[in-house]
Amino acid sequence: MTASPTRHSAAPLAANDRTNLAASPRVKLSRRRISIDHPDPRAGERLLADALGAVDRDALDGLLSQLAKASAVARRPDQGNLSFMISMLKSIAPKDSLEAMLAAQMVCVHVATMRCACRLACTDDVPQQESLTRALTRLARTYAAQMEALSRHRSNGACAITVRNLSVQDGGKAVVGNFTQHASLIAAQPGLTDAAAVTA
Incomplete structure (x- = not known):
């Protein structure tokens, strides 16, 4: 069902400034086991955990296990799909555990979307066709x-809000300058100005 092109190297195809992601190790599937392909297993684990946003070994093992299950083709984890999913997860660059979980879900939903499109x-x-269209x-x-x-x-x-046009009627007051609003606190600079001074 899933056709994957033959790959000869894992070199990055796009130029980007995230060299540490390119240095993170690849993952290999063997019988009922996921292994990290790196000369130093601990360093490889640390590099992959950093790239995937996992805070510890349990989080990394959980993410890899879930991705392997989601990569399945004919009920068996697929190396090509898993490599793709991990690569996409690395490119999202999760910064914490919440982002790691959300990014993993996003990658899985993308794979499911593409499978659904293929079936359609x-x-x-x-x-x-109608059922697959709804699912898609x-x-x-x-x-x-x-x-x-x-x-x-x-x-x-x-949320960033930019006000481009402002009209102040005679006798009105306006805040002039940059301001930031947090909850119920407004910090403004430099202060209130009369409408006559603004329009003059």
Whole structure:
């Protein structure tokens, strides 16, 4: 079902400034075991944990185990899918455990979305097409919601508001300068100004 191109190297294809991600080790699947391909097992584990946002060995083992299960093709973990999923998780660069879990979910939802799209493209049965279309739509919406959640988490929920046009009537007052609002506190600079001074 899953066709994967033959890969000859794991060299990064895109130029980016995250050299530590390129240095993180690859993962190999063997019979019922996931191993980290690195000359120094402890260093390899630490590098991979840093790249995936895992805080300790248990978190790393859990993430890898869940990704391996989600990579399954015909009920068996697939090396190509797992490598792809780990690579995408590294590129999201989770900074904490919450981001690591959300990024892992995003990667899994993406894989499920693409599998669903493949099945939709390969079927001629109208009821099955309708079912797959609904599933594909739900998965795509879920992914978009996850992207928004990650963005909101990384920005600490802050929304940037830019006011481009401001009109102040005679006798009115306006805040001039940059200001930041946190909860119920407003810190402004330099202060209030009369409308006459603003419009003059």
